[in-house]
Every structure is written in structure tokens, then in C-alpha cells.
Amino acid sequence: xxxxxxxxxxxxxxxxxxxxxxxxxxxxxxxxxxxxxxxxxxxxxxxxxxxxxxxxxxxxxxxxxxxxxxxxxxxxxxxxxxxxxxxxxxxxxxxxxxxxxxxxxxxxxxxxxxxxxxxxxxxxxxxxxxxxxxxxxxxxxxxxxxxxxxxxxxxxxxxxxxxxxxxxxxxxxxxxxxxxxxxxxxxxxxxxxxxxxxxxx
Amino acid sequence: xxxxxxxxxxxxxxxxxxxxxxxxxxxxxxxxxxxxxxxxxxxxxxxxxxxxxxxxxxxxxxxxxxxxxxxxxxxxxxxxxxxxxxxxxxxxxxxxxxxxxxxxxxxxxxxxxxxxxxxxxxxxxxxxxxxxxxxxxxxxxxxxxxxxxxxxxxxxxxxxxxxxxxxxxxxxxxxxxxxxxxxxxxxxxxxxxxxxxxxxx
Numbered sequence: 362x363x364x365x366x367x368x369x370x371x372x373x374x375x376x377x378x379x380x381x382x383x384x385x386x387x388x389x390x391x392x393x394x395x396x397x398x399x400x401x402x403x404x405x406x407x408x409x410x411x412x413x414x415x416x417x418x419x420x421x422x423x424x425x426x427x428x429x430x431x432x433x434x435x436x437x438x439x440x441x442x443x444x445x446x447x448x449x450x451x452x453x454x455x456x457x458x459x460x461x462x463x464x465x466x467x468x469x470x471x472x473x474x475x476x477x478x479x480x481x482x483x484x485x486x487x488x489x490x491x492x493x494x495x496x497x498x499x500x501x502x503x504x505x506x507x508x509x510x511x512x513x514x515x516x517x518x519x520x521x522x523x524x525x526x527x528x529x530x531x532x533x534x535x536x537x538x539x540x541x542x543x544x545x546x547x548x549x550x551x552x553x554x555x556x557x558x559x560x561x562x
Numbered sequence: 563x564x565x566x567x568x569x570x571x572x573x574x575x576x577x578x579x580x581x582x583x584x585x586x587x588x589x590x591x592x593x594x595x596x597x598x599x600x601x602x603x604x605x606x607x608x609x610x611x612x613x614x615x616x617x618x619x620x621x622x623x624x625x626x627x628x629x630x631x632x633x634x635x636x637x638x639x640x641x642x643x644x645x646x647x648x649x650x651x652x653x654x655x656x657x658x659x660x661x662x663x664x665x666x667x668x669x670x671x672x673x674x675x676x677x678x679x680x681x682x683x684x685x686x687x688x689x690x691x692x693x694x695x696x697x698x699x700x701x702x703x704x705x706x707x708x709x710x711x712x713x714x715x716x717x718x719x720x721x722x723x724x725x726x727x728x729x730x731x732x733x734x735x736x737x738x739x740x741x742x743x744x745x746x747x748x749x750x751x752x753x754x755x756x757x758x759x760x761x762x763x
Binding site: 375503512531533 | 657713730
């Protein structure tokens with residue numbers, strides 16, 4: 362699955378053939394078809410394994426934790442560490458989100474919804490905003506900060522994975538802990554930097 | 563170019579043919595080849611136009627602005643507004659970053675570097691960190707928050723584009739305005755949420 366993810370990440374799911382997977386894994390075509398019945402099932406299994414692992418680890422790490430800050434810390438650490446170890450999978454999940462069909466698509470959509478719901482809940486335990494709709498924005502802003510890493514992060518020349526997670530957590534947590542402005546108002550809480558008028562110019 | 567971006571975003575650059583573009587634009591193949599000589603040149607022109615527009619508008623809006631907070635506000639507003647109007651292009655830029663070759667590739671890489679450098683400079687005018695390497699992390703965390711929108715943002719059911727930009731700016735600006743912790747230390751500045759030990763567990 363790891364090697365297949367690398368092939369999908371490099372060539373794209375559409376262009377990659379099971380023959381390419383066979384060459385990269387050094388497993389015969391008939392050998393591969395012992396494990397999955399189609400290229401689509403293979404893509405499904407990769408995505409399913411990612412979400413199952415993320416959900417399982419997150420559930421274990423959140424169990425018994427009540428402090429909202431610690432819960433959000435666990436969310437960021439779990440996600441960043443998992444995808445730092447699985448950057449090819451991260452690219453495949455991002456680029457091939459729409460490639461699955463039928464039951465495969467539904468099963469992945471269910472898991473993704475479960476995962477997003479847990480993360481959103483952790484975000485909303487902290488988020489200071491008068492508007493419910495901002496919870497979705499903040500949650501996907503966090504996912505963006507974390508998921509974008511597959512486009513730029515190089516473990517050998519950038520900061521460590523733990524530092525990466527720490528910078529993201531710090532930035533996001535401090536950011537959403539200060540009250541969001543009313544709609545149509547200036548951005549508050551950043552007065553020393555002279556911010557104003559974003560919403561009303 | 564807009565319609566071509568939508569075709570590339572939907573089918574992927576590899577699978578989309580100039581014939582698909584012809585069908586979608588209702589322009590004959592020979593008509594299309596009046597404007598570009600190959601599918602790759604078309605992809606290049608789409609990417610070039612995005613970066614040229616972003617760079618030109620950003621340069622104009624930053625001119626004469628000295629307050630770091632206002633400069634960052636301009637960066638976020640410029641980027642979010644442009645890509646809210648050009649979500650297909652955003653997906654194409656994200657997914658087809660490696661599809662160009664040779665001189666096309668170099669020309670886009672140059673523009674991208676120029677753009678990232680300006681944004682990073684604006685981020686580092688505010689970022690409170692003892693470590694230079696964090697500047698790159700914070701800059702791409704911001705790009706992640708903004709660019710991820712093509713995966714989830716629906717203008718008709720989510721908050722307005724200005725609110726989206728405002729939430730991102732507020733979160734990021736307040737986040738990086740509070741000093742980042744030393745490496746190997748707990749995350750500071752979030753004490754009320756009980757955060758600790760991210761880096762050292």
C-alpha cells in the first residue's frame with residue numbers, strides 16, 4: 362500500500378496502472394490481484410487505512426482528556442505525525458478525493474465526516490466567535506495548515522516534525538483563542554499591528 | 563482560459579485533451595491553436611496569468627503601506643479574494659504544480675518564488691520566534707489555510723469571502739503575534755487552555 366501510494370502520488374491515480382504498481386512493488390500482477398480486485402479497490406484500501414488509523418489513534422489519545430487545549434494539541438500532533446510518516450498518502454487523499462465511486466466513495470465519505478466532526482468539536486471548544494458558521498471555517502483553516510505540508514515540507518531540510526506541529530498548534534490555538542471580530546467590524550485584538558478595515562473597505 | 567481551467571480542474575491535466583477544451587469552449591481546434599501551440603502552453607499561460615495578476619495586485623496594494631499588520635492584511639485579502647474568484651485555477655495550480663517542463667517550468671517557479679518571498683517577508687515582520695527556520699513554516703501554514711479553500715469552500719452556503727479572509731487573517735495574525743516557544747519547551751501563551759509538552763513528550 363505504501364509503494365502503491367507513492368506510485369499514485371507521482372503519476373496520478375488515472376495515469377498509474379496496476380502494471381506500474383507491479384513494477385514498483387516487484388509483485389506479479391496475479392500476486393497483486395490476490396490482495397485487491399481492481400485499481401479502484403486499491404485506492405479505496407489506501408484511503409480507508411488512513412482514516413481508520415487516524416480515527417483509532419485519535420480516539421485512544423483523546424480518551425479521558427478534558428482540557429480543550431490538550432485535546433486540540435492531541436488532534437494536531439496525531440494528524441501531523443501521521444502524515445509526516447505518510448506524505449504520499451496525504452497527496453493521494455488530497456488529489457484523489459473524487460476518484461472513488463459508489464460504495465467505496467460512501468464508505469470514505471463517512472469516515473472523513475467522522476474525522477472532521479471530531480476535529481471540529483475540539484476546535485469549537487476553544488474558538489471565540491459570535492457566529493456558528495465560523496466553526497467550519499476555522500476547522501478547515503486548521504486542516505489547510507496541516508495538509509498543505511505535502512506540498513512543501515522536507516523533513517531533512519526543514520524543522521522537525523514535532524516543531525512543525527508545535528508551530529501550527531501554537532499559531533492556531535493562540536489565533537482562535539482571541540475573540541473573532543463581529544462581521545462588518547475591524548479585526549480586533551491586533552491593534553498593535555495597526556490592522557483595520559478588512560471587512561468594511 | 564477560465565473554461566480550460568475548469569476542464570483541467572475537473573478531469574485533471576493529463577486526462578483532459580485539447581478536444582475537451584474545444585467542446586467546453588465551443589471554439590474549434592484550429593481556433594484554439596491560434597491562441598496556444600500545445601496543451602502544455604495553455605497550462606503555462608493559466609499559471610502565468612495567476613501569478614502575474616497576484617503579483618501585480620499585491621505590489622499595488624502594498625505600495626506605501628508600512629504597518630506590518632496592514633501589510634499582512636493586504637496579503638491575505640489579495641490572495642483569498644483572487645482565488646475565491648478563481649477556484650478552478652487554484653485547484654489547477656495545486657494539482658498540476660509539477661506538470662510543466664523546461665522553460666515553462668522555470669518561468670513559473672521564478673514567479674512562485676517571488677510571490678512566496680513577498681508573503682514570507684510580510685509574515686516575518688510580525689512573527690515572534692527565536693528561530694529563523696520557523697518563518698518558512700509559518701508562511702506555508704498561512705498558504706495552507708488560504709489554499710485549502712478550494713477543497714471545501716462553497717460561496718453559496720459558507721460565510722462570505724470577506725468573512726473567510728477575516729477569520730484566516732485574525733487567526734493567523736493573533737497566532738504568530740504571540741511568541742513561539744523555544745524548541746523543546748512547552749507551548750507558551752496558551753496556559754488557560756492547559757497546553758503543555760507538545761515538543762517534549
